[in-house]
Amino acid sequence: xxxxxxxxxxxxxxxxxxxxxxxxxxxxxxxxxxxxxxxxxxxxxxxxxxxxxxxxxxxxxxxxxxxxxxxxxxxxxxxxxxxxxxxxxxxxxxxxxxxxxxxxxxxxxxxxxxxxxxxxxxxxxxxxxxxxxxxxxxxxxxxxxxxxxxxxxxxxxxxxxxxxxxxxxxxxxxxxxxxxxxxxxxxxxxxxxxxxxxxxxxxxxxxxxxxxxxxxxxxxxxxxxxxxxxxxxxxxxxxxxxxxxxxxxxxxxxxxxxxxxxxxxxxxxxxxxxxxxxxxxxxxxxxxxxxxxxxxxxxxxxxxxxxxxxxxxxxxxxxxxxxxxxxxxxxxxxxxxxxxxxxxxxxxxxxxxxxxxxxxxxxxxxxxxxxxxxxxxxxxxxxxxxxxxxxxxxxxxxxxxxxxxxxxxxxxxxxxxxxxxxxxxxxxxxxxxxxxxxxxxxxxxxxxxxxxxxxxxxxxxxxxxxxxxxxxxxxxxxxxxxxxxxxxxxxxxxxxxxxxxxxxxxxxxxxxxxxxxxxxxxxxxxxxxxxxxxxxxxxxxxxxxxxxxxxxxxxxxxxxxxxxxxxxxxxxxxxxxxxxxxxxxxxxxxxxxxxxxxxxxxxxxxxxxxxxxxxxxxxxxxxxxxxxxxx
Amino acid sequence: xxxxxxxxxxxxxxxxxxxxxxxxxxxxxxxxxxxxxxxxxxxxxxxxxxxxxxxxxxxxxxxxxxxxxxxxxxxxxxxxxxxxxxxxxxxxxxxxxxxxxxxxxxxxxxxxxxxxxxxxxxxxxxxxxxxxxxxxxxxxxxxxxxxxxxxxxxxxxxxxxxx
Numbered sequence: 001x002x003x004x005x006x007x008x009x010x011x012x013x014x015x016x017x018x019x020x021x022x023x024x025x026x027x028x029x030x031x032x033x034x035x036x037x038x039x040x041x042x043x044x045x046x047x048x049x050x051x052x053x054x055x056x057x058x059x060x061x062x063x064x065x066x067x068x069x070x071x072x073x074x075x076x077x078x079x080x081x082x083x084x085x086x087x088x089x090x091x092x093x094x095x096x097x098x099x100x101x102x103x104x105x106x107x108x109x110x111x112x113x114x115x116x117x118x119x120x121x122x123x124x125x126x127x128x129x130x131x132x133x134x135x136x137x138x139x140x141x142x143x144x145x146x147x148x149x150x151x152x153x154x155x156x157x158x159x160x161x162x163x164x165x166x167x168x169x170x171x172x173x174x175x176x177x178x179x180x181x182x183x184x185x186x187x188x189x190x191x192x193x194x195x196x197x198x199x200x201x202x203x204x205x206x207x208x209x210x211x212x213x214x215x216x217x218x219x220x221x222x223x224x225x226x227x228x229x230x231x232x233x234x235x236x237x238x239x240x241x242x243x244x245x246x247x248x249x250x251x252x253x254x255x256x257x258x259x260x261x262x263x264x265x266x267x268x269x270x271x272x273x274x275x276x277x278x279x280x281x282x283x284x285x286x287x288x289x290x291x292x293x294x295x296x297x298x299x300x301x302x303x304x305x306x307x308x309x310x311x312x313x314x315x316x317x318x319x320x321x322x323x324x325x326x327x328x329x330x331x332x333x334x335x336x337x338x339x340x341x342x343x344x345x346x347x348x349x350x351x352x353x354x355x356x357x358x359x360x361x362x363x364x365x366x367x368x369x370x371x372x373x374x375x376x377x378x379x380x381x382x383x384x385x386x387x388x389x390x391x392x393x394x395x396x397x398x399x400x401x402x403x404x405x406x407x408x409x410x411x412x413x414x415x416x417x418x419x420x421x422x423x424x425x426x427x428x429x430x431x432x433x434x435x436x437x438x439x440x441x442x443x444x445x446x447x448x449x450x451x452x453x454x455x456x457x458x459x460x461x462x463x464x465x466x467x468x469x470x471x472x473x474x475x476x477x478x479x480x481x482x483x484x485x486x487x488x489x490x491x492x493x494x495x496x497x498x499x500x501x502x503x504x505x506x507x508x509x510x511x512x513x514x515x516x517x518x519x520x521x522x523x524x525x526x527x528x529x530x531x532x533x534x535x536x537x538x539x540x541x542x543x544x545x546x547x548x549x550x551x552x553x554x555x556x557x558x559x560x561x562x563x564x565x566x567x568x569x570x571x572x573x574x575x576x577x578x579x580x581x582x583x584x585x586x587x588x589x590x591x592x593x594x595x596x597x598x599x600x601x602x603x604x605x606x607x608x609x610x611x612x613x614x615x616x617x618x619x620x621x622x623x624x625x626x627x628x629x630x631x
Numbered sequence: 632x633x634x635x636x637x638x639x640x641x642x643x644x645x646x647x648x649x650x651x652x653x654x655x656x657x658x659x660x661x662x663x664x665x666x667x668x669x670x671x672x673x674x675x676x677x678x679x680x681x682x683x684x685x686x687x688x689x690x691x692x693x694x695x696x697x698x699x700x701x702x703x704x705x706x707x708x709x710x711x712x713x714x715x716x717x718x719x720x721x722x723x724x725x726x727x728x729x730x731x732x733x734x735x736x737x738x739x740x741x742x743x744x745x746x747x748x749x750x751x752x753x754x755x756x757x758x759x760x761x762x763x764x765x766x767x768x769x770x771x772x773x774x775x776x777x778x779x780x781x782x783x784x785x786x787x788x789x790x791x792x793x794x
Contacts, residue, residue, distance in 0.1 A: 235755060235756060276636075276640065280637075320749070323751055324697055324708075325693045325696050325751060325757075325758070328696050328697045329693075333696050337658035340658060341655055345651065530639065533643055534647055537643070537644055538647065541648065556665035560757055561756035562756065570665050571664045574661060574662055575655055576656045576658075579654075579655025579656070583648045583651065587644070587645070
C-alpha cells in the first residue's frame with residue numbers, strides 16, 4: 001500500500017514539473033516573438049535597436065522630460081490604478097473595525113468570566129475564559145495589519161484630508177501609538193501568562209488590557225466623530241481648541257454605543273466559535289464544554305444587545321441636537337430605508353436569540369413548565385417585528401399608489417412613525433428579557449415562602465412597563481413634536497426599571513433555590529449551533545450597515561460643514577450598492593475569522609508524528625484547568 | 632451521505648449574507664448627488680427668483696428635508712404652506728421679508744410655538760447659501776400664499792451685516 005502511495009506521489013510531482021516546464025517554454029517563446037516582432041527578416045548583428053524599442057525609449061524620455069519641467073504640487077486626491085478609492089477605504093476600515101471590536105470585546109467578558117471563576121473557585125470558568133482569549137492574539141495581529149493598511153490607503157488616496165486630520169489631532173497621535181504598545185504588552189502577557197501568575201496579578205493584567213483597549217477606542221472615536229460633528233474649529237477649519245475637537249458633540253454617545261455594540265458583536269462571534277467547535281467535537285465532554293461556551297457567548301451578546309437600542313437613541317438624539325438636518329437626513333431623508341433593513345436584521349437577531357433560549361430549555365430534562373409560554377412570546381416578537389419593518393411610504397406600483405391615494409397606505413402609514421417603532425422595539429426587548437428569565441428559572445424551584453409574591457411583583461413590573469410603553473406609543477400620535485420627542489426617554493426608563501427590578505427579584509428568589517433538574521450541557525440539537533453562527537453573521541452585517549450610515553451621513557463632506565469632498569465619489573450611493581459592499585466585507589471577515597478559529601482549534605490537536613513512529617503526547621492540549629499553575 | 636459541518640457553515644454564511652443583500656435590493660434605490668451650483672444673474676426677475684428659490688429649497692438649502700408642504704398633524708417642523716401670507720403678521724413690527732430673513736439667518740431668535748429650536752443658520756456651512764440665494768428662497772417662500780416682492784436689490788438687516 002505504502003509503495004503504491006509513493007508511486008502515486010511521484011507521479012503527481014512529475015506531472016507538476018512537466019506542466020511548469022511547458023509554461024516556462026511558452027513564456028520564453030512569447031518573449032522572443034515580442035522582441036522580434038519588428039525585426040528585419042535577416043538575423044544580422046545590428047548596432048541600432050529595432051524601431052519599436054526605439055519608439056518606446058523615445059516615449060519614456062519625453063515623459064521624463066515633461067515630469068522634470070513640472071513643479072511638485074500637493075495632490076488633493078490620488079488614484080490607485082482603476083480601483084475605486086472609496087470602496088478600498090470602506091472595506092479596509094470596516095475590516096479593521098470588525099477585528100478591533102472583537103479584540104476589544106473579548107477581554108471584557110474574558111476578564112469577567114475569569115473573575116467569576118476566581119470568586120467561586122470553579123475552575124471551569126477559568127478554562128472558558130482562557131478558551132475565549134485563544135482567539136485574541138491572531139485577531140490582534142489582523143487588527144493592526146488592517147489598521148496600518150487603512151492608514152496607508154487614506155494617506156495615499158486622500159492626502160489633503162488626512163493632512164487636515166493630522167493637523168487637528170496631532171497631539172493625540174503619540175498617545176495613541178503609546179497605548180497601542182501598552183495594549184500589545186498587556187494582551188500577550190495576559191494570554192501567555194495564563195496560569196503563570198497569582199490569580200489577582202493575572203486579573204490585574206486583564207483589567208489593564210481592558211482600560212488600555214477602551215482608551216485606544218476613545219481616541220479613535222474622537223477622530224471619526226469629529227468628521228461627523230466637528231467642534232473646536234472655526235468655520236474655515238482652523239483649530240481653536242483641540243479638546244473641543246476631541247470631545248465633540250457625538251464623541252461620548254459613540255463611545256458608549258460602540259462599547260456596548262462591541263461586546264454584543266464579540267459575544268456573538270465567540271459563540272460562533274463555540275458552535276464551530278461543538279460541530280467538530282469528538283466526544284460528549286468536548287460537546288458539553290463548547291455548548292457551554294456557545295451559550296455563554298450568546299448570553300453576553302444578548303445581554304449587551306438589550307441596552308443597545310437605548311444607546312442608539314442617545315446617539316441619534318445627539319446627532320439631532322448637533323444638526324437637525326443631519327438627523328432628519330438620517331431618519332427621514334436619504335437613509336430612511338436603511339433603517340428598514342436594520343429592522344429586518346435586528347428582528348432576525350431577536351428571533352434567533354429567543355429561539356436559541358427556547359431550544360436551550362431542552363437541556364434541562366423534564367422542564368415543561370414554560371413551554372406553553374413560548375407561543376405567546378413568539379407571537380409578540382413576530383408582531384413587533386412586523387411593526388418595526390413597516391415603512392411609512394410603501395413601495396408600490398402606479399395602480400396601487402392610485403388605489404391608496406398616495407404612497408402612504410391609509411392604515412399602515414401609522415406604523416411607519418417613530419411612535420410605533422419605539423413601542424415595537426421596547427416590547428421586543430421586554431419579550432426577549434422574559435425568555436431569558438424563563439430560561440434562568442428552568443430546572444429550579446424557589447425555596448422562599450415569599451416566592452409567589454416575588455412572581456407577582458415581577459409579572460406586574462413587566463406588565464406595567466409594557467402597558468406604559470404602549471400608552472406612550474399611542475399618545476405620541478396626538479401630541480406636538482416637542483412633547484413626543486421626550487417619550488422615547490420615558491419608554492427606555494420604564495423598560496430599564498422593569499428589567500433591573502425583575503432581575504434583582506429573580507436573583508433573590510433563586511438564591512438557595514431547589515434544583516429540580518441540572519442542565520445537560522452538550523444535549524443540544526446540531527441546528528441550534530447553526531443558529532449561533534447565523535446570529536454572528538447577522539451581528540457582523542448589522543455592524544457593517546450601521547458603520548455605513550454613520551460614515552455616509554456626512555454625504556459630500558469629509559468633515560461635515562468644514563471640508564468638502566471634491567472627489568468623484570462625493571455622492572451617496574444607492575442602498576443596494578452599499579449593501580453589496582457590506583456583504584463583501586462580511587464574507588471577507590468570516591473567511592479571516594474562520595482562519596482564526598482554525599488556528600485556535602490547533603491548540604487542542606495532537607502533535608504531528610511520522611506514521612511509522614508512535615504518536616506523541618498532545619503538545620498543544622494545555623488548558624489552564626489542567627495546569628498546575630491554573631487558577 | 633453526511634454533509635461535513637464546515638460545508639454547512641460556509642453555505643449558511645453565504646446564504647445569510649445573500650439574504651441581507653437581497654433585502655438591500657428590495658428598498659427604493661436612489662443616489663444622492665452633491666447640491667448643484669446655481670448661477671444667479673444680476674438682472675434676475677422676481678419670477679425667475681421664485682423658480683430658483685424653489686430649486687434651492689429642494690436641493691442645496693435642504694429646506695424640505697425638515698419642513699413639509701401642505702401636511703398637518705404631529706410635525707417636527709412648521710409646515711411651509713401659506714407661509715407667504717403668515718410671515719408679515721407673525722411678529723409685530725416686522726415685515727414679511729424681515730421675518731423670513733430672520734428665520735433663515737437667525738432661526739433661533741423666534742421659534743414657532745409648539746416646536747423645538749433646531750434649524751441651522753443657512754448662510755453658514757454646511758448649507759452655506761449666499762445672500763443672493765437666500766433672497767431667491769425668500770421670494771419662493773413669499774409665493775407660498777403671499778405676494779412675492781423681493782428682487783436682488785432688496786435690502787434687509789442681515790444682508791447689510793452679511794455683505
